Amino acid sequence: MLYFAEFFFFFFYFKMIIFNYSYFFSWTMMNSSFSVTFPLYFDFISCMFMSMVLLISGSIIFYSYFYMDSEIYKTRFFFLMLLFVVSMIFLILCPNFFCMLLGWDGLGLISYCLVIYYQNFKSFSSGMITALTNRVGDVFILASIAMFFSMGSWSYMNYVFSLNLTWLSIFFLIASLTKSAQIPFSAWLPAAMAAPTPVSSLVHSSTLVTAGVYIMIRFNYFLSENLKFFLLFISLLTMVMSGISGVFEYDLKKIIALSTLSQLGFMMTSISLNLSNLAFFHLVTHASFKALLFMCAGMFIHNFFDNQDIRFFGLMNKNFSFSLSMFNVANLSLCGFPFLSGFFSKDLILELFLLKKVNTLFFVLIFLGTFLTVFYTFRLIYFLSLKNPFYYPLEISNKKLGIEYSMGFLFLFSIFLGFFGSLFFFFPYNYVVLPITLKVLVLVLCFFSIFFCIIFSSSLFCFNSKISLFLGQMWFLYFLKTDFLKFPFFNFSFKVSKSLNGFSELFFGFYLYKYLFFISSVSNKYLKSLFSFFFFMFLYFFFVFIFMNL
């Protein structure tokens, strides 16, 4: 059914791109000085993205039918996946902040449920990081909704020409940074790998992390030039940081997650250079090959007895020749190998970057990022297919038949999508004039990278120092997320709950209670024995008379 819906949207997409149509449906709930509407917006961006999401989610549900075969609560898993896709659909189709929040919060919460799907402590803590980082974005969106409220409408189409959006655009930028895991918030993305592999495939290809990029594509006219400069800096740093961490990482899923992070940085870069259409193109192609990459990785992990360390893999071409070829195609497409689908978007963005006026730092950073992308891609290829494994397993566990069929569509898409996409609607960007040195710069860089990779990949084992710790742990962002923030916050809340709460209780409640009891017990004691009562009365009247006489 998801496949069917996918073709429906794909057909729509062609119609819209050829005739340049866009449809807008709106359901008015309430109309006074403030209008609450539920709009649906179909243009080529939303239709293309919808078709991609539905294709990938259909494939992944087909795939997880095999992958989650021995799971007891299968129904919960599939319902969560479907809810995830539904909230992504809300996010894509509604050009309204409020309805978008429906999908936005839904994505955050259901991704939390999916990350803590396995019931161990590691998935618990990583789910908490994921959910809380997304909650930051939710809160910022909530605040910006409340601000738009006083401007008259939640539909963002009404604000295309408005200029006074300073705080709003900052809030939106921060929200999208949390969702797409840019640099201060990027620790949750590798942590979310605790989810089952079909989930991380869905999360990383087209749904959760691209939601932030998607709203930035939609709202790119909100950003002022200063904010774009800031975004460019942040995204380039993210790209380099995740590339370096990917080089030092040995977990298969984490390497792919970090590659997603670097590609997200790349998309954000192209948004901040006013190339939001190209960013969208890269988003779509990236979605297809990243989903494929994760599905293949999940299959390897599943068949290698749940081993995720790439040092234990090797010589896949003997046993998994077809799925390894799919994996490698997706990998090459990721690093922009010529004429695979990643090439068309990535190369275009790089060349248009060279056409822009940017400073040297950004120039260095983006090409360092590209260099690192090629580096970790070929490192994966080297470890998985060229290197001998540490051990030869006596038996590879039985491959499920049909699991490759679920990847077939994505395989085709990750080869051809870039070519057809660039044919159909990106021809105005194809006019690039560059000197020959800059034109071949990317190619030379890639060859250098492959060369370095083959030299260093085997020797990076012994490169074990504080520097490597710094680079491998995402520039200590991981510590910043957990320990750095956890201890002060929890200490503070401990102090509050001990001192302030106890103080207020003592001051307002307990002393009252205590002294009331004290006074009543004292008077009770003295009134019980009649002697002391009369003695007390005598003294009292005695003094009274004395003072009266005075």
Added chain:
Amino acid sequence: MLAISFTFFVLFFCLVMGIKWFILLSLMMMFYPFFHFLNFNLSLFSKNLYISLDFFSFLMIILTFWIVFLSILSSMNILMSSFSKLFLILFYFLFFFLYMFFSVSNFFFFFFFFEATLIPTLFIIVGWGNKVERIKSGYYLFFYTLFGSMPMLMSIFFLKEMNFSLIFFFFNLKSTYYLMYMFLVISLLIKMPMFLVHSWLPKAHVEAPLSGSMILAGVLLKMGGYGLFRLMNLFKKFSNLNSIWIYISLWGGILSSFICLRQVDLKSIIAFSSVSHMSLVIVGILIFCYSSLIGSLMLMVSHGLCSSGLFFLANILYERSGSRSIFLNKGLMSMFPSLSIWWFIFCAFNMACPPSLNLISEIFLMNGLISWSFLFVFFLMFISFLGGVYNLFLFSFCNHGSMYSSIFFFNSCYLIEYFILYMHFFPIFFFFMKLFFFF
């Protein structure tokens, strides 16, 4: 209105004549839908000397009805015991007092029913609580409220002298009497509860039986907010003093959210979360902005339903495992998979996620507060974020992980428990869909 008051006498008559509780309950339920035919708006009172309803009190009465049904239904083991009639009589008295509290127009009767609700609440907590500490928590509940209410009585007399009338919509003071204002507002804020005078609430919640804490969180906390709304005419003159309460409750919302993070008792977590939500209500009412007023009204309704549902969920665990500690109640997701869905829904609704009334109310409150000061956005964002944190903690501590190993057997959930949970969930969702109800 007379007819509805008459029904109560019928109900009490039935109770005294020894008719079973479920017939009484069904009688009440039969009268409930007639409320929905009434239609009010926020500004107009129906003209009557003693009883007047507007939209605010109308919603609160509906909420009272709803929570009372559910809390009677949920305390099944008390109803089956030998003291069921006493319990029911107390509950109907509480219901009657609340109903009258939300509908009277005279300030003195308002005060009278405000105090009268204390007695059945105290009896319910002290009579059907679980531990010995319930006596102390009963003291706390009683004396905190009485501490505020005696000065309030004095200021009512003073108001009668100055204003010549105690009917709410004739309040019109020429000059400002600060002491009177302080006395009036303090007693309402203790009932809310505002942050520094909140410590009766967690104690009362922890020691109360399920039905007591449900009605405490659901309706009794809303009495303070209702009173603040009623006396808004009076408080307008004192907007410079109102800012004191606004600042205290904003910081208190943050700090009580922090306190939530370090609680180990399920009921205590929910109680502190209601402190932080009620602080938002205080702020929303006291800045005198229409949208934030609507927002705090919505938050009162939604929080009443949501926290009542959370207390019910906590009690389900308490009945199974015999403990309310979050360290012992673990791993529900593998034992009660369909119950953990309800946990998730209620925790998500409590942290203001769509589709719930809490979200809309938070947006309205934020919008109102921005008009007061832009800096409030950051406070509210922080409160909202911390709300997300403690609700996720609550959900995941109970539902994730492995089961406590010394629990050997327990029965699974009854159908009526799912029914009650659904009945808590449905209005929150329904009001989200029917937003124009509030305008």
